[in-house]
Amino acid sequence: MTNTAxxxxxxxxxxxxxxxxxxxxxxxxxxxxxxKDECEKAARWLVVELTGLGFSAEVRPTPGIPMVVAHxxxxxxxxxxxxxxxxxxxxxxxxxxxxxxxxxxxxxTRRKDKDGVERMYGRGTADDKGQLMTFVxxxxxxxxxxxxxxxxxxxxxxxxxxxxxxxxxxxLEANKAELSWDAAFVxxxxxxxxxxxxxxxxxxxxxxxxxxxxxxxIDLHSGLYGGAAMNPIRVLTKILASLHDKNGKITIPGFxxxxxxxxxxxxxxxxxxxxxxxxxxxxxxxAVPAGEKGKTVLEHVWARPTAEVNGVxxxxxxxxxxxxxxxxxxxxxxxxxxxxxxxxxxxxxxQKFAKDLIPKDCKLEFSGKGGGTPASEISEDNAFIxxxxxxxxxxxxREAVLIGSGGSIPIVRSFKDILGMDSVLVGFGLNDDAIHxxxxxxxxxxxxxxxxxxxxxxxxxxx
Ligand code: BES
Ligand code: MN
Numbered sequence: 001m002t003n004t005a006x007x008x009x010x011x012x013x014x015x016x017x018x019x020x021x022x023x024x025x026x027x028x029x030x031x032x033x034x035x036k037d038e039c040e041k042a043a044r045w046l047v048v049e050l051t052g053l054g055f056s057a058e059v060r061p062t063p064g065i066p067m068v069v070a071h072x073x074x075x076x077x078x079x080x081x082x083x084x085x086x087x088x089x090x091x092x093x094x095x096x097x098x099x100x101x102x103x104x105x106x107x108x109t110r111r112k113d114k115d116g117v118e119r120m121y122g123r124g125t126a127d128d129k130g131q132l133m134t135f136v137x138x139x140x141x142x143x144x145x146x147x148x149x150x151x152x153x154x155x156x157x158x159x160x161x162x163x164x165x166x167x168x169x170x171x172l173e174a175n176k177a178e179l180s181w182d183a184a185f186v187x188x189x190x191x192x193x194x195x196x197x198x199x200x201x202x203x204x205x206x207x208x209x210x211x212x213x214x215x216x217x218i219d220l221h222s223g224l225y226g227g228a229a230m231n232p233i234r235v236l237t238k239i240l241a242s243l244h245d246k247n248g249k250i251t252i253p254g255f256x257x258x259x260x261x262x263x264x265x266x267x268x269x270x271x272x273x274x275x276x277x278x279x280x281x282x283x284x285x286x287a288v289p290a291g292e293k294g295k296t297v298l299e300h301v302w303a304r305p306t307a308e309v310n311g312v313x314x315x316x317x318x319x320x321x322x323x324x325x326x327x328x329x330x331x332x333x334x335x336x337x338x339x340x341x342x343x344x345x346x347x348x349x350x351q352k353f354a355k356d357l358i359p360k361d362c363k364l365e366f367s368g369k370g371g372g373t374p375a376s377e378i379s380e381d382n383a384f385i386x387x388x389x390x391x392x393x394x395x396x397x398r399e400a401v402l403i404g405s406g407g408s409i410p411i412v413r414s415f416k417d418i419l420g421m422d423s424v425l426v427g428f429g430l431n432d433d434a435i436h437x438x439x440x441x442x443x444x445x446x447x448x449x450x451x452x453x454x455x456x457x458x459x460x461x462x463x
Contacts, residue, residue, distance in 0.1 A: 001146050002459035009141035009451045016137040016451060017110065017120070017444070019049070023090075023129050024108040024122040030065055030091035030163045039065045039159045042090045046070075046157055049136060053143055055155065060175075062167035065091065065159035069178070072139070072155075074148040082461055083152035083181040085421065087411060088132025088188060089161035092124035093436045100438035110444065118444040127435035130442035131187040131427050131450065132157060138454030150462035154181060158411065161188075164206070164371055165410040172418045180419040183384040185457070187450070188409050189427035192273070192401045194445065197392040197453065200425040201380055202302055202404035203412055205337030207346055207372030211236070211354060213329045214363040219315075222325040230359055232329040233314050239357050240331060243307045247293040250307045252353045258340035262303050270298050273401060283432070302404030306336040307350075336406065343372025373410040376423075384424050384461070391456040392426070395449060400426075426453070 009016075028042035029035040043059045043066045050057035050070040057070035068090070074081070095105040103109045108122035120130065135155065142149050156179060160167055172179060189200040215232035216225065245251050277297040281287055291300030314329035316322035335346050351366055358364050378385075380402055392400040405425075415421045428450035434440045 001150065002456055004145040005142045005455045005459065006452055008145035009138065009455050012141065012144070013448055016133070017447070020120070020130055020133045020447065021108040023133065024124050025106055027106050028091050028159065029094050030160050031094055036065065039091060043068050043159055046090060050155060053140055062171055064167045067159065067171060068155070068157040070155040072149050072153045074150065074152065077152060081152055083154070084461060085154045085156055085179060085181045085184040086135045087156050087184055087186045088135065089128045089158045090132065091159045091162050092127065092129070093162050095123050097438060102439055119441040120444065120447070121439055121441045123440055125440055126429050126433040126442040127440065128161070128188045130447055131429060134187055134428060134447065134450030134454050137451045138458060141451065141455050142458060150459055154179065161410070164373070166371060168411055168414055169418065172414055176419060180421060184415045184421050184423040186409060186412060186423050186425045187427050189405055189425045190429040190431060191427070192403060194430060194443070195396065196398050197396045197400040198403045199385060199389060199400050200405045201378045201402050203376045203409055204406055205341065205343060205373045205375040206408040207335050207337065207343035209333050209347060209350060209366060209368035211331050211333070212365045212367065214327060216325065216327050219327050220325040222323040225325050229325055230362055231325055232362060233326060235358060235362050236312070236314070236329040236331055239354050240309050240312070242357065248291050250305065252307070252349050254349045255305070255346065257345070258342065259305060260339045262299060269402065301406035303338055305338050305341060308334050310334055336408070338375045341374065343374060347372070373408055374413055376412040376416070378423060382422050384422065387460045388424050388426060388457050391460040392453055395453045395456050428453070
């Protein structure tokens, strides 16, 4: 049966690309309220697609952006047929700086680049519209070739992932019975390289903060007041510059609570991946890893926490000079978390750290929205990972490797904590997909192999 479904996937591939393009044209940016209607449009688009395939699909409201939930029960089910949850997100990141895009972000295009590789360009072609459509198109192939899916399936497609999934926890709590199944499959991660599939077993957590420091009541003449009035940018930069010591370690007291050393077996397995630090750094125009001394680059991004400044502003940044002594200085920060680091404790520790560096007559405010996601670690010896791994091997003719990822997918931890469900993370993205950047792309081979892989995985899970 799997073979006829694979043939259907191949035959329908051009149409699959067309559908992905229609989906990418919808400007579903979740982090900007101006695009709320577009997000709702993307949710409705998915419901139409899934209903057309025979799912019972609905747009499900949340206090924020809606979820899409769709169920499929095949006609001939046995008591042993597993029921699996498939998760992706239909929201995308903002497009700026838009002037750096070679083609408009919401007018998807495909082209064969100079290296002979065919790619699709547009915001969301990879993260996560292209990736989640690999599920949808694999389901379509099974249904059109054999009259149904070989498994019971629920699709949960979120519209707030790029905003930190604020509605997720209450939604999972309220719909436990409808969403708790044998395992969750998530398509939002990368392959190891174009020829080697991967299963991700670690994700970092994440927490945001935004800080504002106020010095003088108003902007001042830097000649008349300079020297006497404390400049808030001087205070802010002192805080930011104190976050790391000369060995790249984060200096916030208590920051490393809950960070465990990497097990030696994991270290050894990562060494066997033959990752090139030099190539990884070289691709982004760098050469010297900035993480903790004595740790490898893979450890830096997969197994160690970070404190990053994402933006700093204040004072005059327009054309020409202005002799101003500003009233306010601002910064946005994020912390990537590992192990058992607790997002709320990390925030508190950072806030205390900043307070301790504030002079008496400056004011400090925090305006982060709170929340945050702890890290996820998934045990490698579960039956679903084994079946998935075998299915990936039959598609790629290569063993799937187990990897970590430095990115975050908030739902994975909630699936475990709220629904008691393990996740299997398989994605077909590549490091050079430029997700969150200008000129995001997805290789046609990623999309095609992704669809074929899910066809095989669905088939393997039914056995
Ligand atoms: N798909 C990414 C995360 C990712 C990318 C994992 C590549 C593994 C490989 C996801 O959509 C993402 O970017 N998440 C945000 C989450 C945040 C806004 C809560 C992230 O990691 O910054
Ligand atoms: Mn994503």
